[in-house]
Amino acid sequence: MIQIAKPYLTKEEADAAAETVLSGWVAQGPKVKEFEQRFAEYTGARHAVAVSNCTTALHLAMIVAGIGPGDEVICPSMSYIASSNCVRYAGATPVFAEIRPDDFNLDPDDVRKRITGKTKAVIAVHQIGMPAAIDELKRMCNEHGLKLIEDAACAAGSSYKGRKIGCHSEIVCFSFHPRKVITTGEGGMITTSNEELSEKFRLLRQHAMNAGGYDRHLSGAGVLPEEHTELGYNYRMTDMQAAIGIRQLEKLDMIVKERRNIAEFYNRRFEKIEWLKVPVEKEGCISNYQSYALTLLSGSPVSRDELISLLGSEGISTRKGIMTAHREKAYRDLMPGISLPVSESASDNSILIPLYYPMKEDEKEQVAHAVEKIFRKVLKIV
Ligand SMILES: Cc1ncc(COP(=O)(O)O)c(C=O)c1O
Incomplete structure (x- = not known):
């Protein structure tokens, strides 16, 4: 895994x-x-x-x-x-x-x-x-x-x-x-x-x-x-x-440099899949890529949860996107009825994929290949 x-x-x-x-x-x-x-x-x-x-x-x-x-x-x-x-x-x-x-x-x-x-x-x-x-x-x-x-x-x-x-x-x-x-x-x-x-x-x-x-x-x-x-x-x-x-x-600067290389590798591979949005660094922002999140765009033939389970069966561990506090019981009871559509959609349609240092070439490749394969398969390209 x-x-x-x-x-x-x-x-x-x-x-x-x-x-x-x-x-x-x-x-x-x-x-x-x-x-x-x-x-x-x-x-x-x-x-x-x-x-x-x-x-x-x-x-x-x-x-x-x-x-x-x-x-x-x-x-x-x-x-x-x-x-x-x-x-x-x-x-x-x-x-x-x-x-x-x-x-x-x-x-x-x-x-x-x-x-x-x-x-x-x-x-x-x-x-x-x-x-x-x-x-x-x-x-x-x-x-x-x-x-x-x-x-x-x-x-x-x-x-x-x-x-x-x-x-x-x-x-x-x-x-x-x-x-x-x-x-x-x-x-x-x-x-x-x-x-x-x-x-x-x-x-x-x-x-x-x-x-x-x-x-x-x-x-x-x-x-x-x-x-x-x-x-x-x-x-x-x-x-x-x-x-x-x-x-x-x-070691921090060295680790960040390597993490950024992995993120660039993923960006190059996933930018080509029209239903995936890769992370955006706004002007002046340099991320350490503590995590790498992909967002599934509307019309995606695979849902976020399907992608998590399909990647799991390929031996790749992933996580749901970042949580929203207002939908947790600890907040729902305290302040019910809050609606934050942008946050909810971002949280529900994103997935965190493996990124760590040192990540071997074949591990990065396995992740990228598995995501590509899942999209090709549901579209019956292969
Ligand atoms: C955005 C954010 N704030 C605060 C915390 C809490 O950090 P700690 O676990 O060191 O208390 C975390 C931990 O995941 C976090 O992601």
């Missing part, structure tokens, strides 16, 4: 984790600090704060942005559910906006229509690694006094207008889950251009205790006047995860 995704982990990552275990620093310590510094350098962000995953990063983003009960936050429904759950954690209401069917990212015109007196922020997701319309959304947020938060869970290594995702707005949240382009097992990072916010993130991730374990260690025999200054959380990353992350980050 050709898998949909695989993390690229080598002996280097295993050795880095083992060395960290033997160092005795297994919770948040010097490796986390080093990973943060390197991630900030890589993305061009002023500050990077490591956390336990992207969901906790987004939760802290909500708190730091001052989101609370009575507030509305505009976000896409067609995203992983964490993109809207974070709004609910803060006691606020997610307001779902439509996406653009060609890049699966927030449609700025639709976002504008949904701004009310209660709107406090917009969450722009870089869906499956494809950069969203950051500049347009940023202008709109500035005009209306709203915070822009980037959910870059899938977008480590992607670029927008010549600069890496992570340096474009005040709060950007990343994931290092194994389904992402680089991984630390579980893990997340927040980048920010604002020093005050970075300090706030550091405080909140460690129970709002004003001296962390590493600071206390560095203080030696001295007594630190530690205090828990507000309601905080335990959202820390461990040094083992960070040690793995440092090795992964060194």
Whole structure:
């Protein structure tokens, strides 16, 4: 079976984790600090704060942005559910906006229509690694006094207008889950251009205790006047995860380059099939191709679900397109009757196909050939 995704982990990552275990620093310590510094350098962000995953990063983003009960936050429904759950954690209401069917990212015109007196922020997701319309959304947020938060869970290594995702707005949240382009097992990072916010993130991730374990260690025999200054959380990353992350980050550009080559290979093969739409990179957008999605156009002789099962019988693992949160029970009961036709159609007619590094020539060929064969067969060309 050709898998949909695989993390690229080598002996280097295993050795880095083992060395960290033997160092005795297994919770948040010097490796986390080093990973943060390197991630900030890589993305061009002023500050990077490591956390336990992207969901906790987004939760802290909500708190730091001052989101609370009575507030509305505009976000896409067609995203992983964490993109809207974070709004609910803060006691606020997610307001779902439509996406653009060609890049699966927030449609700025639709976002504008949904701004009310209660709107406090917009969450722009870089869906499956494809950069969203950051500049347009940023202008709109500035005009209306709203915070822009980037959910870059899938977008480590992607670029927008010549600069890496992570340096474009005040709060950007990343994931290092194994389904992402680089991984630390579980893990997340927040980048920010604002020093005050970075300090706030550091405080909140460690129970709002004003001296962390590493600071206390560095203080030696001295007594630190530690205090828990507000309601905080335990959202820390461990040094083992960070040690793995440092090795992964060194490989990120190489992995993205290879993933883009695979995406180009698929584009060349699937552009020729008139019922398939390949991913679109809008001007200035460079995707890391965290996933590769094909959209079945209307009139396709094969439905999306048929394609999934036919590819499965060819030994190729695939997934349905990105979910919509508003059709999940967790949201249907809370806010019934929402209709988002563009998001629903994009979600129901798309399929994610295998893309990972390193993907062998014959594996790519097997995937492309299987898709072509299925369309030829239903059209009785062979
Ligand atoms: C768009 C998006 N946001 C947030 C998350 C949550 O990331 P994590 O699993 O690191 O909490 C994911 C994970 O798949 C995601 O795809």
